[in-house]
Amino acid sequence: xxxxxxxGRELLFSILKYNPRDPESKPAxxxxxxxxxxxxxxxxxxxxxxDSLDADLSFDFVCRAGIxxxxxxxxNGKPLLACxxxxxDYADGKIQIMPMPxxxxxxxxxxxxxxxxxxxxxxxxxxxxxxxxxxxxxLEEPIDPDVxxxxxxxxxxxxxxxxxxxxxxxxxxxxxxxxAGLNRVARFQMDPHDKRTDAxxxxxxxxxxxxxxxxxxxxxxxxxxxxxxxxxxIAYMRRKLVAQR
Amino acid sequence: MKITYCDALVIGGGLAGLxxxxxxxxxxxxxxxxxxxxxxxxxxxxxxxxxxASLGNAKMSQGDNEDVHFMDTVKGSDWGCDQDVxxxxxxxxxxxxxxxxNWGVPWTRVRKGPHEAVINAERTTIVxxxxxxxxxxxxxxxxTKKWRTCYTADATGHTMLFGVANEAMKQEVxxxxxxxxxxxxxxxxxxxxxxxxxxxxxxxxxxxxxGTLIATGGYGRLxxxxxxxxxxxxxGQAAALETGVATLGNMEAxxxxxxxIVPSGILLTEGCRGDGGVLRDVDGYRFMPDYEPEKKDxxxxxxxxxxxxxxxxxxxxxxxxxxxxxxxxxxxLGREHIEKNLRDVQEIAQQFNGIDPADxxxxxxxxxxxxxxYSMGGIRTKxxxxxxxxxxxFSCGEAxxxxxxxxxxxxxxxxSETVVSGMIVGNYFAHYCEDHEMTISTKAVHDAILKQEHxxxxxxxxxxxxxxxxxxxxxxxxxxxxxxxxxxxxxxxSAVDELQELLVRSKKAIVKSKTxxxxxxxxxxxxxxxxxxxxxxxxxxxxLRTESRGAHYREDYLKRDDANWLKRTLTAWPDDTATLPxxxxxxxxxxxxxxxxxFRGYGAKxxxxxxxxxxxxxxxxxxxxxxxxxxxxxxxxxQAALMDYALPLNYKEKxxxxxxxxx
Numbered sequence: 001x002x003x004x005x006x007x008g009r010e011l012l013f014s015i016l017k018y019n020p021r022d023p024e025s026k027p028a029x030x031x032x033x034x035x036x037x038x039x040x041x042x043x044x045x046x047x048x049x050x051d052s053l054d055a056d057l058s059f060d061f062v063c064r065a066g067i068x069x070x071x072x073x074x075x076n077g078k079p080l081l082a083c084x085x086x087x088x089d090y091a092d093g094k095i096q097i098m099p100m101p102x103x104x105x106x107x108x109x110x111x112x113x114x115x116x117x118x119x120x121x122x123x124x125x126x127x128x129x130x131x132x133x134x135x136x137x138x139l140e141e142p143i144d145p146d147v148x149x150x151x152x153x154x155x156x157x158x159x160x161x162x163x164x165x166x167x168x169x170x171x172x173x174x175x176x177x178x179x180a181g182l183n184r185v186a187r188f189q190m191d192p193h194d195k196r197t198d199a200x201x202x203x204x205x206x207x208x209x210x211x212x213x214x215x216x217x218x219x220x221x222x223x224x225x226x227x228x229x230x231x232x233x234i235a236y237m238r239r240k241l242v243a244q245r
Numbered sequence: 246m247k248i249t250y251c252d253a254l255v256i257g258g259g260l261a262g263l264x265x266x267x268x269x270x271x272x273x274x275x276x277x278x279x280x281x282x283x284x285x286x287x288x289x290x291x292x293x294x295x296x297x298a299s300l301g302n303a304k305m306s307q308g309d310n311e312d313v314h315f316m317d318t319v320k321g322s323d324w325g326c327d328q329d330v331x332x333x334x335x336x337x338x339x340x341x342x343x344x345x346x347n348w349g350v351p352w353t354r355v356r357k358g359p360h361e362a363v364i365n366a367e368r369t370t371i372v373x374x375x376x377x378x379x380x381x382x383x384x385x386x387x388x389t390k391k392w393r394t395c396y397t398a399d400a401t402g403h404t405m406l407f408g409v410a411n412e413a414m415k416q417e418v419x420x421x422x423x424x425x426x427x428x429x430x431x432x433x434x435x436x437x438x439x440x441x442x443x444x445x446x447x448x449x450x451x452x453x454x455x456g457t458l459i460a461t462g463g464y465g466r467l468x469x470x471x472x473x474x475x476x477x478x479x480x481g482q483a484a485a486l487e488t489g490v491a492t493l494g495n496m497e498a499x500x501x502x503x504x505x506i507v508p509s510g511i512l513l514t515e516g517c518r519g520d521g522g523v524l525r526d527v528d529g530y531r532f533m534p535d536y537e538p539e540k541k542d543x544x545x546x547x548x549x550x551x552x553x554x555x556x557x558x559x560x561x562x563x564x565x566x567x568x569x570x571x572x573x574x575x576x577x578l579g580r581e582h583i584e585k586n587l588r589d590v591q592e593i594a595q596q597f598n599g600i601d602p603a604d605x606x607x608x609x610x611x612x613x614x615x616x617x618x619y620s621m622g623g624i625r626t627k628x629x630x631x632x633x634x635x636x637x638x639f640s641c642g643e644a645x646x647x648x649x650x651x652x653x654x655x656x657x658x659x660x661s662e663t664v665v666s667g668m669i670v671g672n673y674f675a676h677y678c679e680d681h682e683m684t685i686s687t688k689a690v691h692d693a694i695l696k697q698e699h700x701x702x703x704x705x706x707x708x709x710x711x712x713x714x715x716x717x718x719x720x721x722x723x724x725x726x727x728x729x730x731x732x733x734x735x736x737x738x739s740a741v742d743e744l745q746e747l748l749v750r751s752k753k754a755i756v757k758s759k760t761x762x763x764x765x766x767x768x769x770x771x772x773x774x775x776x777x778x779x780x781x782x783x784x785x786x787x788x789l790r791t792e793s794r795g796a797h798y799r800e801d802y803l804k805r806d807d808a809n810w811l812k813r814t815l816t817a818w819p820d821d822t823a824t825l826p827x828x829x830x831x832x833x834x835x836x837x838x839x840x841x842x843x844f845r846g847y848g849a850k851x852x853x854x855x856x857x858x859x860x861x862x863x864x865x866x867x868x869x870x871x872x873x874x875x876x877x878x879x880x881x882x883x884q885a886a887l888m889d890y891a892l893p894l895n896y897k898e899k900x901x902x903x904x905x906x907x908x
Binding site for chain 2: 086188
């Protein structure tokens with residue numbers, strides 16, 4: 001059956017609302033009822049709630065296509081991208097939505113993943129390190145096609161934060177660089193343009209807030225919407241960096 | 246009142262804005278980037294299929310160069326573009342992609358030896374040269390003579406955006422997200438910065454700068470069905486328009502992409518067809534070769550979109566709950582190819598429609614129908630990116646109309662334009678910031694902030710009126726129905742009439758929650774009237790333009806009219822209480838064109854009202870070319886004789902290519 005054929009049911013949403021900037025506000029679940037429409041996603045449903053039931057409800061979407069990583073939420077207990085979550089997948093029509101933990105709450109379902117990811121990116125120095133000077137009028141440097149593909153594979157992270165929300169270490173240690181951060185290190189370690197050595201990476205993440213903080217629970221990989229090989233890459237980086245101790 | 250000072254203020258943190266910010270920051274200018282969202286979430290990330298740059302590395306792109314890319318771009322624009330700008334672009338694009346490679350964008354590379362490809366629905370073997378191994382490869386896209394579109398699978402915008410954002414971070418550009426520009430600060434036709442609202446705290450701040458650059462992308466969300474992200478509401482163009490000084494160019498030039506998936510409107514890249522996918526109708530029949538025997542499924546986007554709608558009108562659409570659609574078949578490319586090169590497409594189809602496009606036969610076909618995709622129009626600028634009317638205001642990327650795309654943009658040329666214009670305009674912008682001082686008084690800044698503060702308070706104080714959401718929805722519906730792929734005088738007139746009425750109503754809409762922070766309805770209440778002004782520029786510009794050119798297709802004026810309409814529409818909004826923009830026109834000078842207007846190569850000949858100057862200029866061009874060729878001049882010398890142009894830094898230098906060096 002096509003997923004677009006579900007329709008007509010009444011859905012019951014239970015959404016955690018809270019505005020930390022308003023001293024009067026207390027965290028509470030608010031219920032909304034909506035009629036399901038064919039192919040309904042949580043992007044469509046939440047906008048419908050805002051348009052017709054509660055104009056004050058805050059949440060974040062940008063691309064609504066699973067590409068930009070804006071809309072991570074905890075949906076019936078699981079961290080998911082809301083934009084590509086279909087209401088049809090909930091057989092009893094009951095959908096509870098909470099903001100992702102581990103990030104600063106802005107309001108209701110809106111959390112500041114951008115701030116977290118910026119700090120992570122600065123910490124792992126998420127950019128090419130090289131002293132080479134390139135003349136851009138000349139042919140580019142050839143790169144082994146397989147290496148380019150493998151670098152691309154790790155470059156697919158969309159910084160949605162689902163891995164961080166899923167991560168036991170991240171919830172216990174606020175300074176943990178997170179699966180996204182460790183993947184980023186692996187990405188630059190793979191990239192031949194980046195001249196950093198393993199010793200350089202060890203300097204950045206060779207501690208318990210970095211590569212040695214991972215408890216290998218692997219919920220990160222289970223929830224990664226881009227199916228990044230987090231388990232394999234974290235283990236690989238740990239083997240690389242343990243040799244630097 | 247909070248006022249922040251900087252040398253260069255960049256509004257918009259997508260590819261164009263970030264690349265321009267890198268340009269100014271690298272020259273030692275203190276640069277601030279403001280963005281509605283964390284910059285890596287910008288709509289640039291949604292560009293899938295690739296970036297055009299005439300590298301000529303892969304077998305099917307050999308022989309490509311700036312001249313071929315230029316010809317494709319001009320033809321694609323239906324002669325609406327500024328040919329100087331198109332030249333600036335094609336010469337810089339190869340440099341842009343090589344720079345991005347150095348910044349870590351993992352471009353897909355040429356693999357030596359044989360590989361399979363699907364061309365015109367036939368499996369073909371292509372053998373790549375040994376010397377090309379490891380260089381950047383490219384795929385086919387619509388409206389191009391060579392395979393010129395460089396890519397990282399179908400996540401090209403994503404990897405480019407991360408590459409440029411990472412570089413901006415490395416250069417220590419001050420990036421501030423969740424900030425929205427409400428108005429530009431200007432005095433005596435000079436721009437001095439912006440009044441900005443913090444989307445978390447609701448606080449208003451002034452940003453004062455030597456120069457201001459807008460790179461906020463397009464205005465796709467004026468339409469109901471669009472591939473654009475929800476943030477593409479034209480806030481940047483609206484801020485420029487509301488100065489009453491700056492003008493917008495060709496706002497009626499709106500592109501409709503052939504293959505957004507139904508019903509979500511999410512884009513499926515042109516790379517689907519570039520890699521060999523085909524369109525099919527209700528009978529499973531591949532219909533495009535009947536309409537366009539030469540380019541078939543890979544004709545220019547405006548052409549394919551119209552042919553699809555025409556085919557649906559002819560009763561060949563597939564009926565569904567969401568209206569008639571057609572099928573996109575990529576299953577013929579094989580699972581391996583799809584899972585490597587079109588995986589975001591596969592993921593979108595699986596997640597949103599429950600279809601695996603790699604499944605063989607009809608089971609894998611994807612429902613598609615054309616929808617709004619790209620804004621060719623935008624803030625009208627000179628080739629340097631500076632507003633023609635408001636000094637110190639620059640714009641680049643999709644937000645601008647400098648005008649590289651005319652009335653139709655080629656696939657792969659926009660994501661390329663973002664970084665290329667960021668490089669070029671970013672440098673001209675840097676020059677401006679170096680040459681100018683801040684001259685505005687703090688009182689004028691305070692007044693500008695107060696004006697917005699009073700406006701917000703006025704909105705919150707309204708107690709009786711209608712909701713803002715239905716007004717916005719109605720605008721989007723009108724734009725879809727009456728200002729879409731097929732346009733005519735009656736429907737455009739009715740759109741203009743009703744949009745004017747909506748504009749009046751939108752200024753009285755109420756906001757239920759009275760809080761200044763975290764109030765999404767308040768944001769709609771101040772954005773929608775601005776969006777309506779843009780919608781009016783689009784609809785009214787379209788109503789007045791009584792010809793068909795590129796994506797602007799008038800059923801009551803089917804011909805491209807070079808005699809009367811070889812000109813750019815300029816809209817301004819000097820009177821804030823008016824309900825229509827002021828419209829003027831800017832002539833395109835045929836006698837300065839390198840390629841004078843001619844047949845574009847689609848449909849029947851004779852669909853152009855000729856301008857006598859076209860032939861005159863063609864004779865001139867032919868004579869110059871013949872003379873210089875006889876004198877043994879090379880293609881660069883001939884080009885310079887026909888239409889010389891300027892570029893900053895070393896961007897004018899020749900680009901090296903495999904096998905031919907700098908020839």
